[in-house]
Amino acid sequence: MGGILLVDKPGGITSHDVVARARRALGTRKIGHAGTLDPMATGLLVLGVDSATRLLTFLVGLDKTYAATIRLGVATDSDDADGEITSRADAAHLAAAQIAAAIAPLTGRISQVPSRVSAIKVGGRRAYDLARAGEHVELAAREVTVSRFEVRGERATRVDGIDVIDLDVEVDCSSGTYIRALARDLGAALEVGGHLTALRRTRIGPFEVDGAVAVDDIAAAALADPAEVAAAVLGRFDVTADEARDLRHGKRLSGAARRLPARPAAAIDPQGRLVGVVDTRGDDVKSTMNMPEEGDA
Template sequence: MAVTGIALVDKPGGITSHDVVARARRAFGTRKIGHAGTLDPMATGLLVLGVEGATRLLTFIVGLDKTYEATIRLGVATDSDDADGEMTTTMDASALADEQIRTAIKPLTGRISQVPSTVSAIKVNGKRAYDLARAGEQVELAAREVTVSRFDVLAIERSESVIDLDVVVDCSSGTYIRALARDLGAALGVGGHLTALRRTRIGPFGVDGASSVDGLAEAAVLSPAVVAADVLGRFDVTADEARDLRHGKRLVGAAARLEAGRAAIDPDGALVGIVERRGSDVKSAMNMPEERPA
């Protein structure tokens, strides 16, 4: 039987996130593998995979804030806003001062309205935007509100007519770093696109603790209890309370204890489920299967 839990994987460039899922299925001996957000083939870094019953926890992970390290090239725009697309415009960016660049970044931080990249996985009338764009159709995507809590320039490198910026970005789920590159280039009047992208964090999970794709068979799998407590906070229950929750019963008068968190953990350290407040009571919003030790 496959282990139940969450696996952290460091995706290399040049393969899709679905390729990683396929390899994980072989490594863990199960088809029940899910992910908490994909990365483009060009991108590298952290993928969070759910194995077996822990796929239920992915819904709580996918919306967590993320950190990316990226390189933005100013002076060249592409139709995909990244290096995998076709070049659309070029303009000499060499006259831009460092302070001009940092000033242009400021409006792209905080709560902002962002139009996602045309070549994205967003569905338009039931079809992926990137499929429509590649078929030559005009794609109009609506702006969405996202939060960029950090957009820091780590290094500025100049080469002839282009400028490469190494940046780090902390942002809410749903933020497109490619769109930030595009919008920064547009604000500076020279165009811009993304040449490198690495996701280093999703919520409390960092890429430093991730396994390589080739090392999946030996990868450590985080227990559902540990993951749920990290993401949602821990709610300790007795053995009797755990049994009641698993049988669909309410914990009468237990709502005051929910301040600590929503992940119900039994005395053996197993995740019973995710609970919610119902008046002064607590009931299970999602039960979890019994854990099998890694």
Template structure:
């Protein structure tokens, strides 16, 4: 398979459709761009739609620095039913009566949402992709095993209700969520339902942002995917980490693994994207005392180091 992209590659923003896995999208992208060297910065469930961030060729090295970015979602939570998967793909395990649902006031829902906003401890769904002793939790559940996952600390910066729609046997909430990486929105739906005493699960989910990247800029997964623009690795790394503008000599030293003595003062954060005078991404640098050293280097431009 002959790659159609430069050695350094780039970052591809894709708008994943529903009903396919994230790995299906990666496979489609590999065929479109003629390379197997494509990775992702976090998957979406098959039911979900929205932004996937893919790294192509040398830019797969950047994914480590993108996977932990905050996320934004829009979702629909259905109160009144619990499911085996905490979303609409699972079997219904419990339902409440219309009378019970009618007793849940909008103010009760608002209090429940407020309690799930900020730093919280969240137990992921048992059918998540988290590995337990080397195997995915969902594989263990499908094999009939009982799976109990440990709670994890996550931060819900925003949990807003955009609409409340009441019908016979259900209350549907259209919500928007800003959260830290590792948050499970279907676990929010489950926990809100539990807190209100009526059960809950997710019926729709769309990821609209990953860090500074917007699904509005993403390519559709269709026959034109091969023509989708790639974000230059230097631009992506600088947006996420800030930039360090290296001189020709500094670029050469970083590519050769040398530290830059006294250069840490030129980097505000712990990490930065090191950019050479031609605008190419040298790699990611980190502080070591007053010096800077390479934490990751990109493939050198054709023709060798600067």
């Protein structure tokens, strides 16, 4: 049945590198992820192994938490430390109250223009590929939610002849939020420029990086049971053996909608196995995704 694997990605490699290492370590090609991290970023990657890859679509949209460092006083063309510097400005005059006032409009439901080096597709091509090819990239703003944007530390330092401020921050946000864009927009609001110098993803939904394994330890890692993961994310819907059989055969459970704890929900059979993900159809319950039965391909 496979399972879910939490990996703590180190800096300097891509998320696809982690997937490739997991495929070699676990001896299977069928591994996917629930959202990438930039090469400079570290932290939590959620991988689906074998049939548990079917769950990834329900994990991608979960809220996330990041720990990051924002440098005020320097802007780059990628909004992070991997880009070319586009402007410098002294930030020594900025007071904590000014910074807090500039953060406030970047909290809550906001309209955000993603970084030009994001993975968003423009005309069938990734924005970062267009940017690296020197082509003009113009991305549309999108609505995201930043439920917490908290400064945890502040350091003044001198870099290349100017005084900059490094902010250590923690951000809780919806899926699709770009922390690089927050750094860029905060620097712009303060009229000194800003970019991201460090980024670590510490949480995806109910999953914490503290429970993740290092890349070198993947081969010996225990996979999380798909039923436990699905129940934690979606809510648990216990079904009888007969109901499990009907769901697997595409049949509806008549009048069972009132039993669902949430929509969608994880249907669990009497043996504790994940039957699939179900939703309502009127007063009935029907599978929207079925897991294979033991022994199936």
